[in-house]
Amino acid sequence: MTATATRPGLDLTGFTQAEHDINGVRTVVLSIGEGPALVFLHGTGTFTGFEAARDWAASHTVLIPFHPGFGLSGDGEGIDTIEDYVLHYMDLFDRLGLDTLDLAGFSLGAWIAAEFAIRQPERVRRLVLIGPAGLVDEEVPAPDLFQIAPPELPSYLAHDPAAALRYFPSEPDPDFDAALGREIGSLAKLVAANPQGNPKLSRWLHRLTMPTLLLWGAADRLRPTGQSKMWLRLLPDARLELVEATGHLVLEETPASARIVTDFLAG
Secondary structure: OEOOOOOOOOOOOOOEEEEEEEOOEEEEEEEEOOOOEEEEEOOOOOOOOOOHHHHHOOOOEEEEEOOOOOOOOOOOOOOOOHHHHHHHHHHHHHHHOOOOEEEEEEOHHHHHHHHHHHHOHHHEEEEEEEOOOOEOOOOOOOOOHHHOOHHHHHHHHOOOHHHHHOOOOOOOOHHHHHHHHHHHHHHHHHOOOOOOOEOOHHHHHHHOOOOEEEEEEOOOOOOOHHHHHHHHHHOOOEEEEEEOOOOOOHHHHOHHHHHHHHHHHHO
């Protein structure tokens, strides 16, 4: 069915929308394009939409599932650890018949993507991690999202705060606030025990033997670019692409960066 947004701010024109019951969780999956499957796992806030997927759709069938507790999907009661999210996606991909796929993720979604690929590396042809969360780097710690004052958030999301501000309502919008608050609440449950991520993730990154692209904003303050060194050291077959004058919202602040992903997947 054609997608109809019920999440404030989402422009889903051209996307189709399907719903799946995955162990009692209503899971909404958007799709666009034709070709081999590219699954994109979104970050904490879905308010930016998924414009980059329109570029990727020229060569791929792009599938964007909303995590339980985020966006258009239902609340996932009892889904509150990274393992829960990974197992949820194992079941969803089984349901969709995705035996082999390209897997991309942004921020929280990149963390989930990495954890998924660790457990089922044979399923992932190529992996794209965009400003990834999840890796605990004691030398370059990430700031505590929950301690950032709302007026300061745009400067953490983008090198040019105006690039982030365009996604926020200019006037008070209770629906927008409620939707974003729900997503941040889901993240808070996930990182309650370890705000920086998964302390054991570094132990298992050697399992990601597939070609991996690290795409990072050179001016990222939310996931400091310095963390890329640790990722590169631990990943067997990874390359880093830094996008100049760009913060955490890589694909939104510099839309041309979507082409870096396309080129990598074609390689």
